[in-house]
Amino acid sequence: MRPARALIDLQALRHNYQLARETSGARALAVIKADAYGHGAVRCAQALEAEADGFAVACIEEALELRAAGIRAPVLLLEGFFEASELQLIVEHGFWCVVHSLWQLEAIEQTAVAKPLTIWLKLDSGMHRVGLNPQDYQAAYQRLQASTKVEKIVLMSHFARADEPDCPRSSEQLAVFEAARQGLGAEVSLCNSPALMGWPSVPSDWVRPGIMLYGATPFEEGNSVAARLQPVMTLESKVICVRELPAGEPVGYGAKFITDKPMRIGVVAMGYADGYPRHAPTGTPVLVAGQRSRLLGRVSMDMLCIDLTDVPQAGLGSSVELWGKNILASEVALAADTIPYQLFCNLRRVPLVYCEG
Numbered sequence: 001m002r003p004a005r006a007l008i009d010l011q012a013l014r015h016n017y018q019l020a021r022e023t024s025g026a027r028a029l030a031v032i033k034a035d036a037y038g039h040g041a042v043r044c045a046q047a048l049e050a051e052a053d054g055f056a057v058a059c060i061e062e063a064l065e066l067r068a069a070g071i072r073a074p075v076l077l078l079e080g081f082f083e084a085s086e087l088q089l090i091v092e093h094g095f096w097c098v099v100h101s102l103w104q105l106e107a108i109e110q111t112a113v114a115k116p117l118t119i120w121l122k123l124d125s126g127m128h129r130v131g132l133n134p135q136d137y138q139a140a141y142q143r144l145q146a147s148t149k150v151e152k153i154v155l156m157s158h159f160a161r162a163d164e165p166d167c168p169r170s171s172e173q174l175a176v177f178e179a180a181r182q183g184l185g186a187e188v189s190l191c192n193s194p195a196l197m198g199w200p201s202v203p204s205d206w207v208r209p210g211i212m213l214y215g216a217t218p219f220e221e222g223n224s225v226a227a228r229l230q231p232v233m234t235l236e237s238k239v240i241c242v243r244e245l246p247a248g249e250p251v252g253y254g255a256k257f258i259t260d261k262p263m264r265i266g267v268v269a270m271g272y273a274d275g276y277p278r279h280a281p282t283g284t285p286v287l288v289a290g291q292r293s294r295l296l297g298r299v300s301m302d303m304l305c306i307d308l309t310d311v312p313q314a315g316l317g318s319s320v321e322l323w324g325k326n327i328l329a330s331e332v333a334l335a336a337d338t339i340p341y342q343l344f345c346n347l348r349r350v351p352l353v354y355c356e357g
Contacts, residue, residue, distance in 0.1 A: 234324025252297030
């Protein structure tokens with residue numbers, strides 16, 4: 001069988017969740033939307049359920065998948081509902097629901113529900129994606145309270161640039177949020193991973209760790225919390241062919257790399273159809289036979305080439321780590337001009353193999 005696979009370390013996942021809660025001193029919803037950022041939502045939820053305060057997903061389809069797998073912990077729908085008819089399912093399964101638009105508020109007011117809802121009321125504090133306008137926020141809160149259809153309200157917003165420690169935008173957003181919630185005695189949720197890791201003064205009764213849960217940092221520079229994260233996913237494969245090439249020979253499509261000396265080239269069963277970034281350039285780090293080396297030339301659909309010239313112990317069948325505990329996903333992302341989030345979410349075709357440690 002093709003040797004490409006992704007090892008998912010569930011022990012590291014639990015470590016990172018505990019680190020998020022320890023760092024914040026708050027309750028934490030483990031964000032497992034988009035199939036747990038490519039790590040497998042059901043298995044990740046099962047690994048965390050005994051200690052997690054709850055989970056967060058994008059939509060009701062993702063939440064229903066968790067319930068079908070037996071997950072009974074609270075599940076927050078980060079995009080809320082898309083049609084009023086979903087409210088019955090939300091009540092039936094006990095989902096928590098974000099309200100980010102006035103039409104959603106109106107739908108709740110107009111719908112008969114068998115049990116009161118837990119609502120996370122989202123403010124647009126400056127990201128300008130979804131969220132209620134500041135001038136509507138207090139009235140929306142009061143309308144939810146008056147509807148008698150809501151058991152609990154959590155006040156929330158989302159930072160646009162918390163991964164930029166020197167940018168004032170997060171402080172500006174916090175000021176907007178504080179002004180909008182003045183006088184409202186409800187719990188607060190502001191911190192995603194970068195805010196949790198880089199803005200310890202931001203108040204948050206609930207935090208929402210996402211990328212840090214999977215052991216990757218949202219920051220390009222160093223961070224004390226990031227240094228304690230444990231990578232959860234190790235993407236690996238093997239060398240399936242070795243070529244000895246003289247100087248002046250092209251490697252791969254488009255001759256994007258030409259040997260400048262006699263070289264040993266290893267062909268690895270991994271390509272962009274597996275989710276490895278096609279635009280990763282020559283020099284992107286890999287680990288082969290326990291030693292760091294580099295990608296050579298253009299990534300193909302099913303294969304890529306690496307440099308074995310200075311790795312004499314490597315050969316046919318040698319193990320290759322594309323990212324994981326030795327080659328951090330953030331290193332690969334930086335080289336490929338993308339972010340770890342996209343690397344993980346783009347993973348496909350590669351089987352997920354779960355392990356403990």
